[in-house]
Amino acid sequence: MGLVLVARREDRLLALAKDLTADYGVRCDVITADLTDPAAPQAIMARVTELGLDVDILINNAGLSGSGAFADTPFVELANEIQVMMTAVTELAHLAVPGMKERGFGRIVNVSSLAALMPPAASLLYTAIKSYVLNLSQALDMELKPHGVHVTALCPGFTHSEFHDVMGTRDASNKLPAFLWQEADAVVREGWNAVDKGAPVCVPGVVNKVTAAAVKPVPLWVGYRLGKSLNPFKN
Template identity: 70%
Template sequence: MPRTGRTALITGASAGIGAAFARHLAAEGNNLVLVARREDRLTALAEELTTRHHVRCDVVAADLADRHAPRAIMERTQALGIDIDVLVNNAGMSGNSTFADAPFDALSAEIQVMITAVTELAHRTVPGMKERGYGRIINLSSLAAFMPPAASLLYTGIKSYVLDVSQALDMELRPHGIHVTALCPGFTHSEFHDVMGTRDAATAKLPSVLWQNPEDVAREGWRAVNAGKPVCIPGFVNKVTAAAVKPIPTRFGYYLGRTFNPFKH
């Protein structure tokens, strides 16, 4: 593939959907900035993609639970002389204990990684995208954003925030050549369930038709953001599930939010 000359910053790039995005975008000729906590994995992935696709891959080891991390990441890209044209906010985490029993530091880390860092990285990359008249932002939401709240979990509320804010940003930024998509996968084969300690239970309870591969999720998400779709629910079963539990169709809700915004100047 010919190089695009564009650069994508991907958080949570060391495994799962993040690594799948890295491989997919590198195959299309995009340069990459790979962000995650595990520098050894990032370095191995960067070497693989540089060798295979002849793209530039820079590695930034950072823990997005640290409130200073988003600023440090962007300062690093500026020092390297890199403009971010594509942002994939993929990093995620979830607690596996009840709200009352969880230490607040753990709850705060969830909010920092999946709300604050997502919002700050978008805020820091958008000005440059506006100047260049091009940008693509994919924020990892979840099928859980369409579901009723689950007992003890912040996860559904956090992913609902990502879903709503992504659509709001797309409404604002689309005239500047920037597309924003909330990518809402269902159950995906990745390390996420290993970290939560729920892989065995989830695999045993759920039929295989409900599971997707990270590569399919990344491919569909990238296609959606380039097509200007503010919400992407990958997989037929997931689309049916979301439609069954969401009374207002996604596209109609987007239209209402764009057209009847009482706070719009």
């Protein structure tokens, strides 16, 4: 049994692995991979097999968002978002599921976003991608639950992390009221409780739950107008 951490920055991964092993006595391996590379999902799973491990729990967490207008963003940047958050998420699940089905046990957590439940925001490919992740997760959960494999889409709202620095929207996001924000550990705790209960969708935090419930009955044409006026990162 053990954990396998995957991302691009090896120094961060090694430091985290060392802490996790020291704090919890758990085996922790590190795989450095860039998920914009279409070969990465196959290579990651091959390395996991080499390590002598089965994937019982897959957490598809890596994500990023551009903030520029669609027409002004080089296609390679849009393609990278699609590769990391759609193609790699789908391929990693597709590679892990056969073993999970065979063993009669599996858990997949796909980190979507509250954005997936909100009206589409102008210019953001991110909303469309996270809607795909939400839909895919529910469809997989329906197909795989009878085989002991549960799939949960975790849909956080604004969460303190490096996300908005990478996106280049730190100044705009700092102006948002504090009550809209959650700490990452609170999101993870609630997300993991949802996984334990076999919930296909988890919207963590009271504010996010109320927001998701409030926009649900909104007709599409109203959502369209809301999306145009409410996007805090519009350019």
